[in-house]
Amino acid sequence: FADNTITGGTGSFAASVAFNRLNLLDSSSSIAGNAVDVVEVYPGDITEHDVAVRALGASYEAPYLGNSVWQQYNVYGATEPTLTIEAGVEIDFLNYLKVGYTAPGHLVVEPGATVALQNRGLDVANMSSITALGTSSAPILFTSAAAAPAQGDWYGIDVTSGATVVMDWADIQYAHTGVQFYTGSSGSISNADIGYALYDGVEIQITDASVTNTVIHDSGRYGLYARYSPPVGGDDPARFAFAHGGKDGHPH
Numbered sequence: 001f002a003d004n005t006i007t008g009g010t011g012s013f014a015a016s017v018a019f020n021r022l023n024l025l026d027s028s029s030s031i032a033g034n035a036v037d038v039v040e041v042y043p044g045d046i047t048e049h050d051v052a053v054r055a056l057g058a059s060y061e062a063p064y065l066g067n068s069v070w071q072q073y074n075v076y077g078a079t080e081p082t083l084t085i086e087a088g089v090e091i092d093f094l095n096y097l098k099v100g101y102t103a104p105g106h107l108v109v110e111p112g113a114t115v116a117l118q119n120r121g122l123d124v125a126n127m128s129s130i131t132a133l134g135t136s137s138a139p140i141l142f143t144s145a146a147a148a149p150a151q152g153d154w155y156g157i158d159v160t161s162g163a164t165v166v167m168d169w170a171d172i173q174y175a176h177t178g179v180q181f182y183t184g185s186s187g188s189i190s191n192a193d194i195g196y197a198l199y200d201g202v203e204i205q206i207t208d209a210s211v212t213n214t215v216i217h218d219s220g221r222y223g224l225y226a227r228y229s230p231p232v233g234g235d236d237p238a239r240f241a242f243a244h245g246g247k248d249g250h251p252h
Contacts (some may be wrong), residue, residue: 002026007033008071014058018044019073022051030057040092043070046105047077052084053091060091064119064130072096075124077167082106089113092145100128104175105222107131109170116145121155121175124163134169137189144174151220152176152198159185167192178202178203178216181209189214 001024007013011102014122015032017024019041030156041062053060065071072095075083083099085111099107099250107207109115109132109240113124122142124130134140144153156175159165165179171194172178178194180203181187194201194217201216205227216223 100126117154
């Protein structure tokens with residue numbers, strides 16, 4: 001399936017493709033001129049090969065179809081597959097996106113991409129990783145998939161079980177808690193805007209994480225909740241910025 005154009009469709013989606021078959025939509029194809037220029041992403045675990053979500057002129061929607069594991073969007077396996085959300089892609093996940101469900105997996109998000117979630121969250125575990133490296137001119141956005149975004153629309157990014165997250169110029173908006181680093185995880189966040197969390201902007205529990213040159217604002221509880229963890233942002237407190245948080249600083 002290559003060098004194709006999907007156009008003139010009158011259905012609720014322009015195409016419906018399983019999560020693990022998105023490579024079928026190659027970069028030389030296009031989707032435009034349909035009643036709805038959206039690709040439905042049907043559940044199907046990515047367990048063996050790498051998958052790329054490509055910018056084809058359409059957005060993507062991974063719908064909520066139920067609570068069972070097979071109805072989630074999972075990236076894991078013995079080969080440590082990688083899901084790459086390419087530059088400029090907009091994709092909505094209405095159920096969990098789990099990187100490293102029972103074995104390692106990886107998520108790479110390229111500059112200018114938008115990953116939107118609703119009612120569920122983005123989990124990374126089991127020695128897996130998220131790499132989201134935007135630029136000042138093309139930041140990455142993790143946000144709500146709701147038509148009218150509000151605090152707590154999605155759970156946030158949970159980092160557990162030896163997982164690592166590296167984010168630069170990647171913003172996080174409208175989560176319950178923006179990003180949570182739990183015991184045994186690690187990561188770094190820089191040049192980010194983390195806003196409108198219902199609970200905490202950043203939570204760091206018994207682990208190493210670096211947060212620098214970041215503004216955390218309009219949090220419902222704490223901008224930063226860090227307990228039993230090494231210092232955040234190194235020795236220079238000026239490298240870490242708060243604005244309009246519920247309570248700016250470290251609870252004790």
